[in-house]
Amino acid sequence: MSNLVIKVIQTLYHFLGGFGFPNYGLAIVLMTVIIKIILFPLTKKQIESTRAMMSIQPKMKEIQEKYKNDKVRLNQELAKLYKDQGVNPMAGCLPLLIQMPILFGIYYAVRDFQYEGPANFLWMDNIANPDPMYILPVLSAVTTYIQAKQTMPKKNPNDKQQDGLMGMMQGQMMTYFMPLFIGYISLSFPAALVLYWIVMNIMQIAQQAYINSQMDRK
Secondary structure (H helix, E strand, O other), rough: OHHHHHHHHHHHHHHHHOOOOHHHHHHHHHHHHHHHOOOOOHHHHHHHHHHHHHOOOOHHHHHHHHHHOOOHHHHHHHHHHHHHOOOOOOOHHHHHHHHHHHHHHHHHHOOOOOOOOOEEEOOEEEOOOOOOOOOHHHHHHHHHHHHHHHHOOOOOOOOOOOOOHHHHHHHHHHHHHHHHHHHHHHOOHHHHHHHHHHHHHHHHHHHHHHHEEEEEHH
């Protein structure tokens, strides 16, 4: 997969060169956009399944509380709930598992890419090196934060605090700690890799917003 991604970057680089814009940074941006468009059906399936699971969370908690001392009955009632609501708990995991080899291939290909020509992009002289102005690491943290906030379930103000301290801490970690961690490690990553991450986040944010709007209309 990594070798395939390298060939795609090289092909796009020469393609852009045909229009007078041979640039590896632009090639990586274009490649990321194309891949996210190709993977859109899987992304859509994953988001729809996740939202469906979120919608039945109150009913799941009721069943878990009612049958907490009867594991067999608990599993039976949960299976019945999934069937009645047309929800498959594994449907959200399968699209992600399919995408993982592709994403890992892109990661290693961009990280270890050998540039045959100038590797400048925007304010950077060489995207094989970390961003000297720290603009990309900041953008990586910001876009990761927006994506995390976008996927967090909306809290009902009338609901009681049912998640407990552990659930609250996990939510805070995903929303705040992960973006800061991504921004921090991006300081030492090649700018090309951070650029890929930012574009991927932006595409994911746009696709999530589009799918959410479509589902809200329904």
